[in-house]
Amino acid sequence: MSDDAATPPGPAERSGPERIRALAHPVRLEILDILDRLGEATATECAQRTGQTVANCSFHLRTLAKYGFVEEAERRGRQRPWRPAPGGYDLRPDVGSSDAVRAADELALLTLERETRRLHAYYAHAHATPARWREAASMLTEVVWATPGELAELADDVAARVARLARRAPADRPAGARPANVLAVLTPDTHAD
Template sequence: MDAEQDLTSISNPERIRALAHPVRLALLDHLESVEDATATQCAEAVGESVASCSFHLHSLAKYGFIEPAPRRGRERPWRSAMRGGMDVRPSQEVGSHRAVAELASMQVLRQAERVRNYLATYTNEPEEWAQAATITSSTFWATAEELAELSKHLQTVAHEWYAGREADPTKRPEGSRRAHLFAVANPEPLTHEGDER
């Protein structure tokens, strides 16, 4: 991966909790899809009021997820500071595991809604695109090290395809469309005795 495409690791519970809000996640998604945007443009994109977006944009900036973009006259646009993406992992700090779980739960709901929206229009997809998409699941036995390796592999593959195409339209192959990857690799929950069912 290029250095500029490296994932930003986030484990501080305060920063993670700052992300765990549906409007903030929607704003981050939007700012990652455009060069920059004002609070007014963000409000139009995410369906919230300008005042609400302005408040959440300042909160995201406070924790380093976005930054001011060069001014356009009197306009004050914002841009993503996380162009390479984020890798949110718990640390040993108090509350970190709970904060990661809360954010991840919110992301699962957001991604489920996105997939449902896609499936609602699935019958309109050209055959080549319908065949290219997949919703798949697997069950397997793995050590913690192997599961970590799989998680890293999924992130690496996604970023190899990213290759600056989001920020630079000239790098996008002809006929390409924005695509999404949502993958979860997790072990079965432990029982009270510490053994898996």
């Protein structure tokens, strides 16, 4: 990382409202998606894929770096590529902070809107998806009876399993692997007492 890059947040800052709000922006989420898919990209490459200006993408990349979501990758000549910060990001808010909880709720709603658009796009054309990929796709809905601790443990288990696949280096990905979208939502039933 260069000297002008911000220091990533420490453990106490990882679930603060400012950090969560920094991510709650459609362009920033799109840039993170690009970096997750490509491994690294410059502001110019992000601009080409998002339809934003290079300056706007550069601003958003610096903001993401300030809050520890991305970091500078090794320079390629004069190009400054960025990559996802190691370890992914867990944005469960500090439940003692109403500001952090509200920020996390805003981010969750924005994320649900994005993922709903992706699901609609997939299922609108799923019939044209090769059979082996169509058979691998799934949608699971289930009511489970769990304590808060069990639900948190389930979330951790799912997150750990997904992280193993998401953070594989390109050289470690098996032949025929391609990006797949995962949306896992675990929420208590608001109708239950």
